[in-house]
Amino acid sequence: MRPFASLVVLLFAATMGGCASLGASGNGGTDSDWLGTWGTAVQLTEPRNLPPVALGGTTLRQVVRPSVGGDRVRLHLSNRFGDAPIVIGAVRLAASLGEGAIDPATDAALSFGGRPGVTIPPGGSVVSDPLDYDLPPRTDLAVTMHVEAISDSVVTGHPGSRTTSYIVAGDAVSAAALPEAERTDHWYGIEGLDVERDGAAVAILGDSITDGRGSTTNAQNRWPDVLAARLGANPATEDVAVLNMGIGGNCVLRACLGPAALDRFDRDVLERAGVEWLVILEGVNDIGGSAPDESAQVAQDLIAAYGTMIDRAHAAGIRVYGATITPFGGSFYDSPEHEAARQTVNAWIRTSGAFDAVIDLDAAIQNPDAPTTLLPAADDGDGLHPSVAGHRMMAEAVDLDLFTD
Known part of the structure; x- marks a missing residue:
């Protein structure tokens, strides 16, 4: 991690407090050799x-x-x-x-x-x-x-x-x-x-889609795993590590399953050793769990939360890539209000310029004949979570050049 990033994380720890750490290092994110x-x-x-x-x-x-x-x-x-x-x-x-x-x-x-x-x-x-x-x-x-x-x-x-x-x-x-x-x-x-070596890490902040719902137990074929394999096989990115910070059922704005993404941001992003990039793919549970008449406000609150996370990451010298929320048409989250909220958030991710780059995972696995739904081959069967093939498609949609400078 860059020296400036280390300083910011140290200042964050001093002001925010937190859990004590014992052993070789109290905060992975402050150790430039790891x-x-x-x-x-x-x-x-x-x-x-x-x-x-x-x-x-x-x-x-x-x-x-x-x-x-x-x-x-x-x-x-x-x-x-x-x-x-x-x-x-x-x-x-x-x-x-x-x-x-x-x-x-x-x-x-x-x-x-x-x-x-x-x-x-x-x-x-x-x-x-x-x-x-x-x-x-x-x-x-x-x-x-x-x-x-x-x-x-x-x-x-x-x-x-x-x-x-x-x-x-x-x-x-x-x-x-x-x-x-x-x-x-x-x-x-x-x-x-952690390993003691040169290199840099990308942290992926997400929910069950990043956590691996729809992947195969013990096969390590979640989309972040497939991305790690692609990065490792590419000479220009072979030193880039991938840290999967997904929690199934997680929300950005409030505690659903696990702490809200805003609340765990320091621990799961800023304090991880060597993080130079962050991918955010989270918000579907906030949208899907909202009442219909609250969905439009949830979309605006998500946009504000992304802005907060971008600012905090940028202050630590971390580039932030926004991943669009993938389709959920036909799932238990499907409703006109929820779909409108997803479209609002995705439009902001694509066009606001707030992110350093956009990874359009929505486009990668949507059904072109019914864009609010998953491509059949990418659907694990519930209309929300990707299949093994869907995880692979998501990882293959990521431009590796995003991690070369």
């Missing part, structure tokens, strides 16, 4: 998405896919929404072989202030000590923790992982396989992974 290679937006886990068994006294193995590689890493853990300390006895990284198995030859222990474990207070987060580790790009990495104590019912996590996690009783952090593990398609307690 680059976020993977991240997720954390929230208070809803009861239906809590772990299938109590996590205290277990080993939790979770799988992530970094976007760019490196040879020195650090891990961010979070208890931001917890009401009790999380006590972690050990954390290890290893290449994932699938089905909860790891490659033991790649197994390595993280430390926290020189110690193997760490206690994260309620509302807090922690960054591990840097670890020399050969991390290949776009390959699956297992993060395995021995969780000694944690609240049974108030858990910080990311429900929409679209990736299977594995839980076994006791301390099995170095086990090559976990054949008896309980399985759950959610993440808990992990928030980000």
Whole structure:
């Protein structure tokens, strides 16, 4: 991140307060040598998405896919929404072989202030000590923790992982396989992974469409994943990381599922290491969840919110790209008032000049014969969320030259 961006984020932290961080760095966004290679937006886990068994006294193995590689890493853990300390006895990284198995030859222990474990207070987060580790790009990495104590019912996590996690009783952090593990398609307690290297990151702020609804569990084929693969295969952008900051059911203006985008903006954009670009694809839940007679005002409020986020990002030296809201005709959000609001917002995104560039995802996956609806091949079946093919079409609609300067 540019030095000016670092200064602004430091000033933001000083004035806004926030959760304490422990470990190598209190704020990823202020560390110019580090680059976020993977991240997720954390929230208070809803009861239906809590772990299938109590996590205290277990080993939790979770799988992530970094976007760019490196040879020195650090891990961010979070208890931001917890009401009790999380006590972690050990954390290890290893290449994932699938089905909860790891490659033991790649197994390595993280430390926290020189110690193997760490206690994260309620509302807090922690960054591990840097670890020399050969991390290949776009390959699956297992993060395995021995969780000694944690609240049974108030858990910080990311429900929409679209990736299977594995839980076994006791301390099995170095086990090559976990054949008896309980399985759950959610993440808990992990928030980000950084690499120490040159490069820059794009943060994508969004809802379930960015979070991956309609993609395939464990296939890593959300549209941000496909974009990361495209960037990595292009020599001019191979050093660009992608951070998926989508939350299913999220809203911009108010707390729906997870904190409102305006409220999580610092944590999920400004404080991420190395962010130089931001893509905003969010607002459909604000529109779809509004009463018909409120939709026009919601559209204006969204436009004002985008302006606020643009100003805050620009103050931190981050360029902002506006993505148009994709069609939802025929879905449970469909109504004349909601469609009018979508058109109002999209017209502003395309023509206002407020964004540094526009990514027209509406045009990329709309049905040309019925433009208020999704292209049939791009529709996961509910008229709102993209299919696997739709995710690919969205990623392929992004001009990679946006990330070359």
